[in-house]
Amino acid sequence: MFDFKSRRSRVIDKLQEQGDAVAIVMDPNYVYYLTGYHAALGIEWGRPNIFIQTVDGESVLIIPSMEEEMANRQTDVTTVIPWTDGTDGEWRPPLKKYLEKYKNDKVAVDYMSFPRIVWDYIGEVIPKDRISDIGQEIDRLRSIKDPQEIQIARHAGEVAVEMLKGAMKVAAPGVYEYEVELASKQAGTRHAAKLMEEHYQEAEPFNYPGIGNKQIMSSGSDITMTHHRSGMTKLEHGEPLFICHCGTAEFKNFFVGFDRTLFVGDINKEVEKMLDIAEEAQKAALSEIKPGAYAKDVFRAYADVIEDNGYPVPFRAGRSLGFSYTAYPELAQDSEAVLEEGMVFAVDGGTDSENYRTQVGDSVLVTEDGFEYLTPFTKDHNDLIVGK
Template sequence: MTGTDDMNEFDQRLAPAFFDRTQERVRTMMAEEGFDAFLTDHPEDIAYLTGFFHHPSERPVAVWVEATGRTVMLLPELEREYAESQSARAELVAFFEYPGVVAPFQVLADAVVPPRRVGFASTMPYARLAAARSAFGGADLVGSDLTIRARYVKFPEEVVLHREAARITDRMLDAGVQLVVDAVVAGGDLPTETELERHVTAAGTRLMYAEHRNVVVASLLAGGLVYSGPNSAFPHGLPSVNRLREGDTFMLSLGCAVGGRFIEGERTFVLGEPTAEQRRYHDTIHAAQQLGRETIRAGIEGREANRLCLDVIRDAGLGEFIRHRQGHGIGLGMHEAPWLEDGDATVLQAGMVVSNEPGIYVPGHAGYRISDSMLITDDGAEPLTTFPRGLDDCTIPL
């Protein structure tokens, strides 16, 4: 993958040798946990270990990593050429169809050296785990979150992808605001939530395809949640046909994936002169998010970062409107561990990317949330998304 000053030369596809390093990281952790092999069928793990992105279905795709250095990918025959086109970094073992005369995991078992102790991804569905146990009857299969932890700290090449996704997310926020401003100037109808959502999604994908080579189509290329007024009081409310109106609070909760690496950036706007109530709510969230940017750092536990951030909201007398944690990890998944939440004692490390997104949700009125994707560094954390956060910058005058 090469990023240059000419954005048309930005290549989203990571070099095959990159995956030698992800596999070696997993093997090192396997040795620490005493595994002869590790099995995962999670699409994000597969992309992390081999560079193969695919549409999951009932036909299993799985990666088998052996401590001896061999990496095998089980996949249906219909995916073989697609995996080869992506230069998947693994030996391919294919089954013809599902459920098959010979079960898929039996095809894998027949192709590898019989192991003694196998770790399997704790995300594996029960039916697939049962099929794997049947195929590897002599092995001790042990659940592990090893691959989840392996993905915590990003390699430098991944950070480049996250940075570019952040740049595009900021431009998507620009595009959303501009659509509303243009409608105000024109004096006609303001856009609906759905129209806004379609516009920012098109802006993100259009920019990506115009400026990048080898665009990797992940689960979400670009898009997000757009909601206004009372609809925004639902933290994950879907865009509706509600049309923006004077006085509305509205939220653009946007993001994209570059090379399969996600970023989110969220801002809350007011359409017209803010009321005292709107200013209080927005200023409180801004202060909480600002403290989050100052306190997220290597060495702090996720639960402590969460407490410090959300205490700002509680101290402002608005704790009853809290509906969620401060944030979560971001990588090949938009939401992944570690969690900035009271129940997660994970110690944050340099190289992690996490969201910092405190919010409040006032039923019948609106929601207020500000989010940045933060790259944890040796001496703090850097917000990768940079769109202005304060209410003065997030007010659209009429």
């Protein structure tokens, strides 16, 4: 579906600009973006997946042997080299072959996510002063979505919205948080499967509709904990329920941000007042979203609303999204990044107090003259009451 060769050709252009002969990439999100290969057995299992792109056009994947069949079906890279646990130096000999070939040249790595064990091995052949960073350049490439990515982003937004709808159908006083999570994931999985059947049959057998990761959710007095996970707490009448889909809502490896603060049984007036300000802050940030805007100006618009109402700024105004939980650029105070058409952001608003916290968040696509909601969903407080 994606034009991976075109993406790799842009990496080659960057290598030429930087004077590097080869890029060695290990961030699984970068590897997927450049090759289409994704697997469960990464460095956290002690099994490195290594992508190599040479300036003269050769593309290589060095992968665990148990992933060989899947890699060959997922990717169009020039060469796939398998290695086996505990045998013949594992991944080291094939990597050394390329290191030796380019030992007199400059080598680029994705520095911020490069595992130490591989970094140390490269350093045995390539002096550290001839190793540069390609990660930031890949981030810039990934920040502008192509038409295929935009389609997936829209579908990911649909999945997130269906997850919230599923959660809201079940949420009520006396219901456990984990039961709300189960309903959310079931609704998201069913909608993802429907979209895959309708739009992505050519991707078989790599359509994975299942929703993973623990759901960020908190209610009552626990709502002040930003990244609390759903648990054994029962929802209480008159208390808020916060549901965040960041890192949970995902469709075909594309992640979105989508948050709502709900009211269980009835509106909590203190929370409603805070939520009004959070929504106003998000609205101010969204008013700045357009091509040519500075990320720091989006942040400033959001922060001014929160501070003018006497609350501390709780977090950045948002972040870029794609084939990872978070990406470049951030909508942060010190960011000099300029927004461009085709970027996708989660844009948030929030307030914190001693008793409660509120947050609202949506994913948007930067368009020619503004933005498009990827997660269109009500902010009417009466519509956010669950379990009436």
